[in-house]
Amino acid sequence: MGEKKKVVPFWGCMMPLKYPQMELAIRRTLPNIGIEIVDVDGFTCCPDPIYFKARDKMKWLTIAARNLAVAEEIGLDVITMCSGCISTLKEAQYLLDEDPKLKDEINKKLKKIDKEYKGTVSVKHAVVMIRDELGIDVVKKSLKKSLEGIKVGIHYGCHLLKPSQIMHVDDADYPNILEDLVMAIGATPVYQKESLLCCGKGCMDADIPLEMTEAIFVAIEESGADCMGLICPTCFSSFDLGQLMIARKKGKTFNIPVIYIFQLLGLAQGLTAEEVGLHKHRIKADKVLEKIV
Amino acid sequence: MSKKKITVDFRFRDKLNKVQGGKHHNYCYQCSACVAVCPAARFTKNFNPRIILLKALLGMEEELIGENSAIWLCTNCYSCYERCPQDVRPIEVIISLKNMAVERRTAPPNLTKLSENIGKTGVSVTVTSAVRRMRQELGLPELKDIPIEELQTILGEQEPQIFQEEEKNDK
Numbered sequence: 001m002g003e004k005k006k007v008v009p010f011w012g013c014m015m016p017l018k019y020p021q022m023e024l025a026i027r028r029t030l031p032n033i034g035i036e037i038v039d040v041d042g043f044t045c046c047p048d049p050i051y052f053k054a055r056d057k058m059k060w061l062t063i064a065a066r067n068l069a070v071a072e073e074i075g076l077d078v079i080t081m082c083s084g085c086i087s088t089l090k091e092a093q094y095l096l097d098e099d100p101k102l103k104d105e106i107n108k109k110l111k112k113i114d115k116e117y118k119g120t121v122s123v124k125h126a127v128v129m130i131r132d133e134l135g136i137d138v139v140k141k142s143l144k145k146s147l148e149g150i151k152v153g154i155h156y157g158c159h160l161l162k163p164s165q166i167m168h169v170d171d172a173d174y175p176n177i178l179e180d181l182v183m184a185i186g187a188t189p190v191y192q193k194e195s196l197l198c199c200g201k202g203c204m205d206a207d208i209p210l211e212m213t214e215a216i217f218v219a220i221e222e223s224g225a226d227c228m229g230l231i232c233p234t235c236f237s238s239f240d241l242g243q244l245m246i247a248r249k250k251g252k253t254f255n256i257p258v259i260y261i262f263q264l265l266g267l268a269q270g271l272t273a274e275e276v277g278l279h280k281h282r283i284k285a286d287k288v289l290e291k292i293v
Numbered sequence: 294m295s296k297k298k299i300t301v302d303f304r305f306r307d308k309l310n311k312v313q314g315g316k317h318h319n320y321c322y323q324c325s326a327c328v329a330v331c332p333a334a335r336f337t338k339n340f341n342p343r344i345i346l347l348k349a350l351l352g353m354e355e356e357l358i359g360e361n362s363a364i365w366l367c368t369n370c371y372s373c374y375e376r377c378p379q380d381v382r383p384i385e386v387i388i389s390l391k392n393m394a395v396e397r398r399t400a401p402p403n404l405t406k407l408s409e410n411i412g413k414t415g416v417s418v419t420v421t422s423a424v425r426r427m428r429q430e431l432g433l434p435e436l437k438d439i440p441i442e443e444l445q446t447i448l449g450e451q452e453p454q455i456f457q458e459e460e461k462n463d464k
């Protein structure tokens with residue numbers, strides 16, 4: 001493989017501070033498909049598009065604009081691996097670019113620390129960069145093991161796709177991007193009818209989020225999938241730990257392993273379960289691992 | 294036809310117009326397209342984005358930003374933003390209303406806990422020694438320092454810098 005594409009990762013909080021196994025999978029797999037990760041100083045929380053934004057939208061926008069300004073100074077493309085981070089950064093860019101007055105107002109605040117949001121940086125989710133800039137074939141070329149026959153129930157969640165006028169990723173009702181990636185990895189994507197349903201995490205109610213998660217796992221079970229393949233760390237907390245909570249509160253056991261798409265890629269690239277951090281999950285993936293040859 | 298008078302509180306609507314994203318409430322024509330795709334509406338009768346927009350159009354302040362408002366049941370899924378033919382961006386209007394509720398101090402107490410870390414430490418998740426150990430065990434690099442002072446400068450306020458909380462959630 002020739003020159004690697006240098007990109008700056010925007011890690012956010014969930015991956016490095018709650019689910020470092022996801023960060024591990026990214027660090028292990030991206031170099032194998034021609035991406036060089038260039039860590040930089042200066043980022044903060046994106047900030048979180050649910051609770052912090054509910055508290056104060058203008059502060060939310062100010063912090064996001066600062067992160068974008070930091071990225072612009074570096075001059076490399078930025079990737080995020082978290083659906084929450086990409087949601088915040090893309091929406092902030094959209095709002096600042098659509099409203100010059102708002103941009104001026106925010107830039108006045110950034111001026112206090114000698115920063116400015118100009119609107120020149122490209123921020124993409126890693127899966128989008130792989131599809132659009134490297135081409136899905138780089139994934140196929142990086143494989144060492146066969147995941148043939150492993151059925152992956154795909155879960156999109158919300159923020160990777162919606163709103164499509166901002167995210168520019170795929171058809172928000174009939175997306176393909178994750179199915180295509182899972183096929184390139186060599187596994188079999190299976191349709192589950194709640195693949196676009198929200199995990200419910202943002203809903204400030206004691207019962208509704210659990211009901212949503214339950215509906216999703218009923219669908220995964222019906223689909224006959226061996227595991228769930230997902231893309232969002234917030235979904236992950238609802239689904240991995242969430243299955244234990246459903247078992248405790250509702251007496252229903254699913255026991256379906258929840259695997260981040262890049263962990264799946266790592267397994268196909270010949271990494272062990274530990275090397276992609278699968279041993280840190282509550283629901284163990286042994287049955288999936290047995291099928292890898 | 295009933296002769297019941299409908300009053301509209303335009304003062305409240307003016308206030309909503311001034312909150313970032315609030316202005317789009319004016320464009321709602323009550324078509325219910327958002328309701329059809331809303332997961333919160335699917336799972337509870339107590340939540341309906343069209344009705345929230347209707348209440349916004351009528352300026353029903355108490356209902357919207359008083360205690361126990363239904364706005365907090367929104368899951369933040371963006372389906373309504375995707376679907377709305379009028380660019381109301383219902384979720385954004387709901388978040389603007391949440392900002393107003395925070396100002397009135399009627400937001401659920403849980404929200405403070407879930408959102409206060411960022412102003413204090415620059416990250417949303419509490420950094421525990423358990424996670425530092427786990428990173429080490431996985432062979433991941435040390436966590437970077439967060440430029441919290443820069444953050445506090447642009448936020449324009451002194452949020453108390455209390456780092457002793459660091460180990461609190463540590464298990």
Ligand code: SF4
Nearest residue numbers: 321322324325327377
């Ligand atoms: S917010 Fe949009 S989709 Fe919902 S009722 Fe109003 S116009 Fe229709």
Ligand code: SF4
Nearest residue numbers: 331367368370371373
């Ligand atoms: S963002 Fe909120 S109001 Fe909009 S569809 Fe999702 S749950 Fe419903």
